[in-house]
Amino acid sequence: MKLRFNTFDCRLLWSRYAQSRRPALLLVNARSPGDLIAVASVELPGVDLDANEIAIKDFGPSAGALDALRAAWVISKPLRFVEVGERAIPICKLLVDAETVVH
Template identity: 50%
Template sequence: MCILFNQRRCRIQWSRHRLSGRPAILLIEAQSPGALVAVATLDRPDLDLAPEEVAIAEFGPAAGALAALVEADVISPPLRVIDDEDQPILICRLQVDAVNGAD
């Protein structure tokens, strides 16, 4: 699956976060396979999330990922926001089956 992210055509690659084991959404440059543009999700094992929920990074290299992933119907709009000391953490529901490779 490809999306437009910050005026770049990216494909979504699924992985798992090392600490939490939750789905990781990697945005990979479509024109240069293998070039990582951003990791859209956060690896936060301290957060109490349902199995279908992910924490979205909406800062740094991933700024703009929320809008691109919602528009592509990969994730829901934020269900809730967790206040963190550095940045707010947006919690969204996966709208696709990351486990079975819906990319």
């Protein structure tokens, strides 16, 4: 799946976090597939999430990921926010799964 993230044309790649096995969303440069642009999700091991929910990293190099993933219909608008330190991490519903995304 391709999407626009900030000034980049990206491909969405799926992975899984080692500890929780929750989905991890990676944005890689569509023109240079080995070039990781941003990790669009964040692992929150102490936070209970439903099977179809994901925590989105929308700060630092990943700022803008929430809007880009929503525009591409990958995630819903935030269902809630989880406070982690000084950050409010959006928790969204995944609207697609790894099997529907063409790599």
